[in-house]
Every structure is written in C-alpha cells, then in structure tokens.
Amino acid sequence: MDPPGITPIFLGLTSGRPAKVQRRMAWQAVAVAFGVIAVFGVVGQQILDYLHVSIPALMIAGGLLLLLIALDLLTGKNEEPTQTKDVNVALVPLGMPLLAGPGAIVSVILAVQHNHGVSGQISVWAAIVAMHVVLWLVMRFSLVIIRVIKEGGVVLVTRLAGMMLSALAVQQIINGITQVVQGT
Template sequence: MNVTLMVEVFVTLFVIMDPVGTVPIFLSLTSGRSAATARRAAWQAVLVAFFVIVVFAVFGQGILDYLSISLAALQCAGGLLLLLVALELLTGNDEEPTATTGTNVALVPLGTPLLAGPGAIVATMVFTRRVHDVGDLAAVALGIIGVHIVLWAAMRFSLPILRLIRESGVMLVTRIAGLLLSAIAVQMVADAVRAFIES
C-alpha cells in the first residue's frame, strides 16, 4: 500500500473538511435538540459526506462532463449555499426554520456542502486520478475513511461541550460560527470567480 499517498489524502481532506472548525457549527445547528437527535445527526452527516465523496471519486468527472458543469461553477454554488446558512446563524433566527420545516440538518448543510463541499470533492477527484493499482486504491480509500472517522468523533464528543457552555455559550458560538462560515463561503465564491476569469 502507498502509505505516502494515504497520509497525503488524509491530511489534505482533514484541512479542507476541518473537523475542529465543524464543531461550533454543529453545536449551533443542533442546539435545542435532544442528545439522541444530535448524536444521530453526527453519524448521518458523516455518512452523507462519505457517500457524496465516494460518488464523486468514482463518477465525478463523468457527471460534471455530462452536465457541462465546471469545477468553478460547483464551487460557486457551494459557496452561495453556505452563505445562506451563515446569514441565518448571524441574524439569530430563533424560529429555526430548518427544524420546523422538517429538514434534516445532517443532510444540508452539515453533510453537504459543509463537509463534502466543492473543495473536498475536487481534492478527492484529483487523488482518484493518481490511482494506478490496488495499493493506490487502498491508500486513497483508507485516507478518506480515516478523515470521516475523525469528523464523526469531533461532532459526537461536541455534546459534552454543549452541556458545559450552556445556552449563552451556544449563542456566542453560533455568532462566531456564522462569521467564520460566511468568510469561508465568500472565499469559495471568490476562488470560483478567479477560476472563471482565468479560464
């Protein structure tokens, strides 16, 4: 097995998917819900992200080519969707429309585009092109699985943090998460615009 490739895949996806940075966003999106619901959201989000990453690793380039979609367009769309979520966190919408409308936050925005976003998708597609034998395939697969295990652990053990900081702390974390998420979204859109210009 190509250990160097496995480490490269793990480190790259770890930086892009950012398990540590996901914790405050996870806490803010699951605040006010039961511990069981939050735990279920943690593993559901990881499964959704893993499924999206695997699908794009295998069929990604073919899907984009068939739909005539560029990677920059995919990145811009993900950034705009994240910006909407960030604005909701910043404005302090206490009605939590995602909960009242029955939308599962583990699917959107946690699973995608926050975890399995354009950056992670593009990086996975690039690594897939470097697979030439079974050892390379095992290295890429183990790197992807390892990152998702870390993501699940980060969200799963964020629940004790929630009990520690209580509601006032969640409010502060929500505002900070909204600010950080909006910056990430704007950067994604800016990178997409730059790619459009360069192409």
C-alpha cells in the first residue's frame, strides 16, 4: 500500500466529480480495502487453499488487472455506466485492487501467519488500521491539489499515474513469474 503513490491515481480516477462525492469515494475505497485486507488477514490462506490458487498466481492475476486499469488511464478511456460511476470507482479499481491489491493481500497473509502470540497479532492489526487511516487522510486531502493544478494538470497527472501503474503492474507480473520459476 502506497499512500503517496495513490494520490495521482485517485485524482485521475475522481476528476470532474464534486468534492463531496470525491470525499465519499475516498472513504468508500478505504472501507473496501480494509474489509478485503481484514478478510484475507483472518482467512486468506484458507481461501487460497480452497480455490487451489498459489500466491504467485494471485500476484500475476493482480498485475494483469492493474495493467488493464493503467491502460485506461493512459488512453483516457473511462467507460463506466453513469448510474454506478461513483460506486464502481470507489470499489474497483480504488478499493480493490489498487489499495487492497495482491501485494497487500499476500503481505497481510504472511504477516498474520508469522506473528504468533497476542502482542504480535495486535501489532499486525494496529499497523493495518494505521495504514488505512493514512490512506484515507492522503486521499481526503489530495482534493486540495485539484484546485492548484486545474483540469490540464489533472489530465497530466492521470497520464503519469497510468504510466506508473503500468510499470507497477508489469513488475507484479514479473515477481509472480519469478516465484513460479523459482518454485519449480
């Protein structure tokens, strides 16, 4: 999870919406991300085992999904239905997979598995809550940036976010493939 890195992506995906809607979307995205992370923190390994999905497969799938989102940001395509526009952006791609992506899910699963005892578990869950508070604060107050950079700046930031996100997606795919190759 990358609070500074989510700022240009959040601005690009929510540009053109009223500030009140953008604030609500920031809250929804963080709530969705926290819910996904919490579920995977509690029963993530069991879910993956039940579905016969390996952690590298999750990483590769997440990378491909991020790449599709990045390409939309780079090309300026936003083809969301009007009636669900706000909810879709807050849930997908902001809440999942950008905030609660494969990397965060895998990290949480591993952190919970490797921290035995009450103090270790409290530390992990406190860190999870703190990260989500920071994410919300960063997105909530990134709206001030829109007033400064105007519409042209938002387009530039959107394209830059698409470029960074595509590089992140490709790296995620490479990491997953590397783990598959090393595991065989």
